[in-house]
Amino acid sequence: MAPHHAEERLRNFILRRLIYAIPTLIGISIITFAIVRLSPGDPIRLFTFGQRDITGEDIERLRHLYGLDKPLPLQYVDWLLAMVQLNFGRSFIYHQDALQLLLTRVPNTLQLAVVALALQLVIGVPLGVIAALKRGTWLDGAIRIFGVAGHALPAFWLGLVLIIVFAVALRWLPSQGMLTVGKDVWDLPDRLRHILLPAFVLSLTGIANYSRILRTETLDVLSQDFVRTAHAKGLHERTVVFVHALRNALIPVVTALGGILAALVGGALVVEQVFSWPGVGQFTFQAAIAKDYPVVQAATMFVSVLLVVSYLLRDIAYAIVDPRIKTG
Amino acid sequence: MATNTAAIRAPSAAEALLLRPPRSLWSNAWYKLRHDRLTMLAFGVLIVLALLAAGADLLAQNLFHYTFEKQDLLHTYEQPTLDPPAFLLGSDEIGRSQVVRLLYGGRVSLMVGLVAAIVNLTVGIAVGLTAGYLRGRIDDLFTWFVTTLNSIPTIFLLLIFAAIWEPGPAQLTVVIGLLFWTGISLFVRGQTFALREREFVVAAKTIGARDRRIMFKHILPNILPLIFVLAAIDIGAIILTESALSYLGLGILPPTPSWGNLLTNATSYFVRAWWLVLSPGAMIFLTVLCLYLIGDGLRDALDPRLKAET
Numbered sequence: 001m002a003p004h005h006a007e008e009r010l011r012n013f014i015l016r017r018l019i020y021a022i023p024t025l026i027g028i029s030i031i032t033f034a035i036v037r038l039s040p041g042d043p044i045r046l047f048t049f050g051q052r053d054i055t056g057e058d059i060e061r062l063r064h065l066y067g068l069d070k071p072l073p074l075q076y077v078d079w080l081l082a083m084v085q086l087n088f089g090r091s092f093i094y095h096q097d098a099l100q101l102l103l104t105r106v107p108n109t110l111q112l113a114v115v116a117l118a119l120q121l122v123i124g125v126p127l128g129v130i131a132a133l134k135r136g137t138w139l140d141g142a143i144r145i146f147g148v149a150g151h152a153l154p155a156f157w158l159g160l161v162l163i164i165v166f167a168v169a170l171r172w173l174p175s176q177g178m179l180t181v182g183k184d185v186w187d188l189p190d191r192l193r194h195i196l197l198p199a200f201v202l203s204l205t206g207i208a209n210y211s212r213i214l215r216t217e218t219l220d221v222l223s224q225d226f227v228r229t230a231h232a233k234g235l236h237e238r239t240v241v242f243v244h245a246l247r248n249a250l251i252p253v254v255t256a257l258g259g260i261l262a263a264l265v266g267g268a269l270v271v272e273q274v275f276s277w278p279g280v281g282q283f284t285f286q287a288a289i290a291k292d293y294p295v296v297q298a299a300t301m302f303v304s305v306l307l308v309v310s311y312l313l314r315d316i317a318y319a320i321v322d323p324r325i326k327t328g
Numbered sequence: 329m330a331t332n333t334a335a336i337r338a339p340s341a342a343e344a345l346l347l348r349p350p351r352s353l354w355s356n357a358w359y360k361l362r363h364d365r366l367t368m369l370a371f372g373v374l375i376v377l378a379l380l381a382a383g384a385d386l387l388a389q390n391l392f393h394y395t396f397e398k399q400d401l402l403h404t405y406e407q408p409t410l411d412p413p414a415f416l417l418g419s420d421e422i423g424r425s426q427v428v429r430l431l432y433g434g435r436v437s438l439m440v441g442l443v444a445a446i447v448n449l450t451v452g453i454a455v456g457l458t459a460g461y462l463r464g465r466i467d468d469l470f471t472w473f474v475t476t477l478n479s480i481p482t483i484f485l486l487l488i489f490a491a492i493w494e495p496g497p498a499q500l501t502v503v504i505g506l507l508f509w510t511g512i513s514l515f516v517r518g519q520t521f522a523l524r525e526r527e528f529v530v531a532a533k534t535i536g537a538r539d540r541r542i543m544f545k546h547i548l549p550n551i552l553p554l555i556f557v558l559a560a561i562d563i564g565a566i567i568l569t570e571s572a573l574s575y576l577g578l579g580i581l582p583p584t585p586s587w588g589n590l591l592t593n594a595t596s597y598f599v600r601a602w603w604l605v606l607s608p609g610a611m612i613f614l615t616v617l618c619l620y621l622i623g624d625g626l627r628d629a630l631d632p633r634l635k636a637e638t
Contacts, residue, residue, distance in 0.1 A: 027476030035485070039492040148624060152616035154568055156575050157609030160594050164602045175598075266481035270572050284484065285576065288491035296488055304480045311479070 014316055021308050028304045029083065033076050035300075036293045044068060083301065089294035093287075098294035102283060102302060108178060109272070109279035113264045115199040120206035120260065125253065127207070128214025129246065135219065143211055150208025155267055159201045159274035166197060173197055176276040198275040202267050206260045213256055217249040254321050258314035265303055353553060353630070360629040367625025370618040377615055381434035388432075392416070394425040396432045397583050405601040417607050421596060430607055433585040438615070440501045440580070441567040445559055447505025448566075452512030453555065457543050459513070460520025470517070474510045482507055483569065490578040497580050500573075504566055512558055519551045553630040557623050564619035571612050587612045 044062050063069050067078050082089070088098040131143035167175035174180065174194050183190050221227060222245050230240045269281030276282070280299060287295035351359065361367055380387070388394060394414035400423030406415045414425040459470035489495070489503060523529060524547065532542050567587075573579035574588025582589055590608040597604040 023472050024475045024479055027472060028479055031476065031480060031485075035488055036492065148620050149613075149617055152564065152568075152613055152620050154571055154575075154588075154609055154612045154616075156572055157591065157605075157612065160591065160605050161609065164598055164605060168598050168602070262478075262481060266483040269481070269483050269487065270576070273576060285487060285491075288488045289578075291492060296492075300480060300484055300488065303484055307479045307481065 010319060013319055017312055017315055021312060024308055025305065028301065028308075029080055030076070032297050032300045032304070033079055036297055037072065037075065083297075088298040088301075091287075091295050092292045093290055093295075098292075098298040099302075101295060102280065102298050105278060105280045105283045106302075108277065109268055109281065111195065112199055112202060112268055112272070112277060112279060113261075115195055116203035116206065116264060117260070119199060119203040120210055121253070123203070124207040124210025125214050125250075127211035129218050129241075129249070131211065131215040132218035132222065133241065140215075144215070147208050147212040147215070150204050150211075153204060155201050155204065156270050156274050158204065159197070159271060162197050162201065163274075178278060198271050198277055201274070202264060202271045205263055205267065209256065209260060209263075210253065213252050214249060217252050218245060221245045221249045251318075251321055254314065254317050257317075258311045261310045261314075262307055265307065357553070357626075357629040361625060364625050364629065367622055367629075370621035370625070373614065374618040374622065377434060377611075377618070378438060380431055381438050384428075384431035384435050388428045392425060392428050394428050396424070396428050396585055398425070399423050405597075405604075407601075408603055418601060418603050420590075420601075420604055421593065426590075426604060426607060429585040429590060430587070430611060433587045433590055433608065434611060434615075436497070436580055436584060436586040437567055437570060437588070437612070440497070440504070440570045440586070441563040444501045444505035444508065444566045444570075445563045447502055448507075448509035448562065449512060449555065449559055451506065452509035453516050453548070453551075455509065456513035456516025457520055457548060460517035461524055461539065461543050461547065467517075470513070474514060477507070477510050483572065486569065486573060487576065487578060490573060497584065500570075500579060504570060508562065508566060508569075512555070512562065515554070515558060516551055519554075520547055523547045523550055554627070557627045557630065560619050560623035560626060564616040564623070567612065567616055567619075 044059055044066070060069075067075055070078070086099055090096060091098045091101055094101055127143050127146070131140045134140050163175040166173045173196060175197075178194050179185065179187065179190050180194075222241075227240060227245055230244045235244075265281075268277075268279060269285060271277065272279045272282040273285055280303065284296065284299040284303075286292075287299065384396075388396065392414040393412070400419065403415070403419055403423045404421055406419040406423075408418045409415050414428060417426040417430065419425060420429075455470060459467045485507060486504065490500065493499075495503060520543075524542075529542055529546055532546050537546075570579050570586065571588030574581075574586045575591045575594075577589070577592050580586035580589055582592070587608045591605065594605050
C-alpha cells in the first residue's frame with residue numbers, strides 16, 4: 001500500500017469519527033437540558049425565592065422574559081443556540097457567567113488529573129510487566145490481588161484513612177486544599193505536598209487497571225512467534241523483553257486511556273470533595289446541592305465534551321499506533 | 329495465540345482432560361470452582377455478610393440490645409469495647425451503636441446493589457439482545473444512545489439527579505439500575521452479533537422459529553454463563569457508587585444507615601474517634617472485593633479458553 005494512500009485513509013477515518021461525534025453531542029445536550037428542565041419545582045420561583053414584593057404578574061413576565069412559557073422543544077432549541085455560543089446563563093448564586101466561573105476551576109482539576117495519570121503510568125505499567133515476567137511467583141500473586149483490590153477500594157474511604165494517617169496522626173501532609181493559606185502561589189514544594197494524597201487516591205483504580213492490562217498483554221506478546229524468534233536468534237533476555245515485547249504490549253495503554261480518563265473525571269468529583277480541592281467536581285457538587293442550574297448544565301456539558309474529545313483522540317492515537325486497525 | 333502455545337507446551341494436561349468423563353458446562357464450572365480456594369473463600373465471606381445483614385433485627389435485639397436509631401448522649405465517641413456489647417465498634421457523635429448501624433447499613437447497601445443489578449441486567453440483556461439481533465435502524469439508535477450515556481460520567485449524572493430530584497431509596501435504586509446497563513448491553517449485543525450467524529440459529533430460522541423465540545431460547549442461553557460474571561462485578565460497582573453518593577449526602581439519607589452515609593460526618597471523627605472511619609469502609613471494601621473475586625473466579629471457571637492462560 002502506498003504511503004499517501006494510508007495517510008488518506010487515516011484522514012478519512014478521523015473525519016468520519018468527527019462526524020459521528022455530532023449526534024453524541026446532541027444526545028448529551030438533550031440529557032443535560034432534560035435533567036434540569038424536567039426537575040420538580042419552578043426555576044422562576046427558585047430564582048425569586050425570598051423576594052417578598054414580587055407579584056404573580058412579575059413572575060409571569062419573568063417567565064416570558066426567560067422563554068419559559070414556550071413549549072419544551074422550543075425551549076430546548078433556544079437553550080441549544082445559546083449554548084453553542086457558549087452562553088449557559090448566569091449562575092443563580094454568584095450572578096456571574098456560569099461557564100466563566102466553571103473555567104476558573106478547570107486548571108485545578110487538570111493538575112490533579114495529570115499528576116494522577118502520571119502516577120498510574122509510572123506505577124501501574126511496571127507492576128503489570130513485573131507480574132508477567134515473574135509469572136506464578138508470590139510477587140505475581142501479590143500484584144494480581146492488588147489488581148482486584150485496587151478496584152474494590154472505595155476511593156473516598158481511602159482518602160479519609162490516608163488523611164487520618166498522614167495528616168492527623170503523623171502530621172506529614174496537609175489534609176485539605178491546594179496550598180497553605182498565606183504561602184506564595186508558586187511555592188512548588190507546598191503545592192506538591194498538597195497534591196500528593198488526592199492524586200494518589202485518584203490514581204488507584206488506574207494503577208490497578210494498568211497492572212492488569214499490562215500483565216495480560218505482556219504474557220500474550222511473550223508467547224508470540226516474533227518473541228520466540230528473537231530468543232532463537234540468541235538475543236539477550238533483556239533485549240527481547242524491552243525492545244521486542246514491551247513495545248507491542250504498550251499498545252493497549254493507549255486504548256485504555258479513554259476509559260481511564262472517564263474514570264479520572266468521575267473520580268475527581270468524589271476525591272475533590274474529600275480533600276476540599278477547589279476543582280470542577282467540587283464546584284459541580286456545590287452547584288447541584290444549591291440547585292444552581294446554569295452551572296450544573298455548564299459543568300455537565302463541559303465534562304461530557306471533554307470525554308467525547310478524549311475518546312476521539314484515543315481512537316485516532318490507536319489508529320496511528322496500530323496500523324492493523326480497520327480505518328477503511 | 330496464548331492458548332494455543334500453552335496447549336502445545338502442556339500436552340499431558342490436555343490428555344488428562346480428554347480422558348475425563350464428559351461433563352456439562354455447569355458441572356464442569358462447579359468442579360473448577362470447588363478447587364478454586366480464593367473464589368470459594370470469597371463466596372463464604374459474602375454469605376456470612378449477607379446473613380449478618382439479614383439477621384440485623386435479631387442480632388440488634390438479642391445480642392446488642394440496641395436499636396439502630398437509639399441515641400445515648402452520655403456515651404458519645406466511645407472507644408470499641410465489649411462492655412456493653414453494643415459499643416463493640418464504638419459509638420458515634422450522638423451515642424449510636426456503630427456495630428448495629430453497620431448491620432443495618434449492610435442490609436441497605438447489599439439490597440441496593442442487588443435490586444439495581446437486577447434492573448440493569450434486565451434492561452441491558454433485553455436491549456443488547458434486541459439491538460444485536462435486529463441490527464439496522466434499531467441498532468443505530470442503540471449505539472447512539474449508549475455512546476451518549478457513556479460520554480457523561482455516571483457519577484455526575486447520578487449526583488445531579490440526586491441533588492435536584494431528591495429521590496427516596498427505592499427511586500434511587502431504580503435510577504442507579506437504569507444508568508448502569510450500558511456495559512452489559514454492549515457485551516450482550518456483541519455476543520448476539522456473533523451468535524446470530526451460527527448454524528444453530530440459521531437452523532432454527534429455517535424451521536420457522538420466530539425472532540423472539542430465537543433470541544430467548546437459542547441465543548440467550550449461550551450468553552447466560554458470562555452474564556453471571558458481569559452480574560457479580562456489576563453488583564460490586566453499584567455498591568461502590570451508592571456508597572460514594574451516600575457519603576456525599578445524596579444517596580441513602582439518614583436516619584436510614586448505609587455503609588456510605590455512616591461516613592458522611594467522618595471529618596468530625598478524625599481527631600476524636602478515628603476507629604469510626606475504619607469499619608464502614610472496610611465493610612464496603614470486603615464486600616466489593618469478594619464480589620470482584622467471585623466474578624474473576626466465575627470467568628475462569630466458565631470460560632475454558634481463559635483457563636489455559638493462568
